Amino acid sequence: MKPTYLFRAVGSLCFLLAVSLSWAATPETPGMQSVSRFSGKTNIVEVTGYGKTEEEARMNAEVKAIVSTIGSFVTQQTEIVNDQLISDKIAEIAAGTITKVEVIKPFNGSSITIRAHVSVKEVMSFCKNNGIGTEIQGSAIASEFNRQERNESGERTALSGLTDKIYAILNRSFDYKVIADEPKLYQYSKYNANREWVATDEFILPLTVEVYSNDNFKILYQEIMRTLKGITMTPSEAATYKKMGREVFELSVFSENDIKKYYSGWHTGNNMFPDRTNKNTFYLRTNPRNVFYNLFGESEVTQMNKQFIVRMTGSTDQIAASSFKPIETLSNRNKKYDVNNYAPYMYMSQLRKTPLDRIKFYPYDQVLIIPSQGDILTGVMALDYKVPISRLKQYKKIEVFPVNR
Numbered sequence: 001m002k003p004t005y006l007f008r009a010v011g012s013l014c015f016l017l018a019v020s021l022s023w024a025a026t027p028e029t030p031g032m033q034s035v036s037r038f039s040g041k042t043n044i045v046e047v048t049g050y051g052k053t054e055e056e057a058r059m060n061a062e063v064k065a066i067v068s069t070i071g072s073f074v075t076q077q078t079e080i081v082n083d084q085l086i087s088d089k090i091a092e093i094a095a096g097t098i099t100k101v102e103v104i105k106p107f108n109g110s111s112i113t114i115r116a117h118v119s120v121k122e123v124m125s126f127c128k129n130n131g132i133g134t135e136i137q138g139s140a141i142a143s144e145f146n147r148q149e150r151n152e153s154g155e156r157t158a159l160s161g162l163t164d165k166i167y168a169i170l171n172r173s174f175d176y177k178v179i180a181d182e183p184k185l186y187q188y189s190k191y192n193a194n195r196e197w198v199a200t201d202e203f204i205l206p207l208t209v210e211v212y213s214n215d216n217f218k219i220l221y222q223e224i225m226r227t228l229k230g231i232t233m234t235p236s237e238a239a240t241y242k243k244m245g246r247e248v249f250e251l252s253v254f255s256e257n258d259i260k261k262y263y264s265g266w267h268t269g270n271n272m273f274p275d276r277t278n279k280n281t282f283y284l285r286t287n288p289r290n291v292f293y294n295l296f297g298e299s300e301v302t303q304m305n306k307q308f309i310v311r312m313t314g315s316t317d318q319i320a321a322s323s324f325k326p327i328e329t330l331s332n333r334n335k336k337y338d339v340n341n342y343a344p345y346m347y348m349s350q351l352r353k354t355p356l357d358r359i360k361f362y363p364y365d366q367v368l369i370i371p372s373q374g375d376i377l378t379g380v381m382a383l384d385y386k387v388p389i390s391r392l393k394q395y396k397k398i399e400v401f402p403v404n405r
Contacts, residue, residue, distance in 0.1 A: 065116035178400040211379035232282035255372035296361035305379030314396035324381035
């Protein structure tokens with residue numbers, strides 16, 4: 001089979017490849033009718049394709065768009081490929097290089113005019129992989145590298161600003177409720193001379209503090225998503241970044257509603273998290289673990305919920321949150337916090353006994369789960385407060401007050 005040159009038809013489609021060093025200087029070939037302009041790393045081309053069906057005409061137009069872009073980068077005359085290789089490769093080429101198609105003039109029975117956005121990087125990659133000489137400009141590569149350096153610096157600045165915003169919002173994102181059970185005489189308050197525990201006048205006051213998210217969590221979730229959408233790379237940009245030898249970090253953010261929908265019915269056989277999509281996954285140049293683990297790691301979430309003071313009106317007594325412990329057992333007292341009642345969305349081996357996992361960053365999976373609404377139980381803290389009956393008699397009311405970080 002003879003080599004295929006420019007504008008040779010294959011079957012009913014006109015599969016084209018550029019082979020000329022001086023494409024831009026060559027007079028426009030009849031039927032090409034293309035108008036090109038560059039936008040960043042994309043070549044935007046308007047072309048008219050012909051065919052007996054809309055599919056054929058559209059494919060013909062897409063091939064012309066690719067040819068136009070290839071012609072801009074060919075540096076040597078090459079007898080490129082035979083009919084079969086073109087036929088085998090054209091769908092792959094179009095899928096990999098054309099990122100967007102806009103119909104300018106709909107199919108009229110014989111032709112269609114489109115505006116195609118062609119990825120310059122992918123075209124160059126195709127040329128290289130198929131033995132076509134391509135123009136690799138050192139200055140362009142250096143410029144791209146410097147641009148990525150600036151993007152990395154801007155990304156770090158944006159994440160640092162997001163951290164400050166998160167702290168400010170979290171200070172106003174929790175509501176608290178204190179529950180005091182009936183005081184009980186402490187049976188083991190004193191060890192007597194007979195080596196026996198005996199009761200004195202000391203009582204145990206069981207206290208429980210429930211921590212709830214409020215509607216400021218909506219703002220928090222929206223702020224996180226807005227910032228990440230503003231700095232994320234597209235999948236194609238991420239692929240280019242990797243080709244430059246750089247590491248790309250994928251971060252997925254799920255609201256609690258996303259998780260609940262995915263795990264509706266308590267199906268523990270599912271994957272731990274919903275599918276990653278372009279709507280919930282972001283491609284970053286810097287490791288988000290450095291930011292989100294410091295904000296939403298397990299111990300950080302516990303401390304985040306413990307931003308309160310319990311006061312006993314009628315006396316000067318008050319209890320700092322540091323004295324309270326997260327509920328970690330399913331005793332009768334805490335049965336209503338049974339994990340099955342509030343968090344049916346983890347592997348059985350990873351279930352926790354408290355609602356604290358409603359806010360959590362999973363560093364190895366690079367996944368952040370966060371409430372996106374108010375009135376969500378995010379923590380339960382308990383304390384058996386020991387107090388002499390003389391002070392207990394003064395207590396008129398027990399209240400909880402939030403404190404800022």
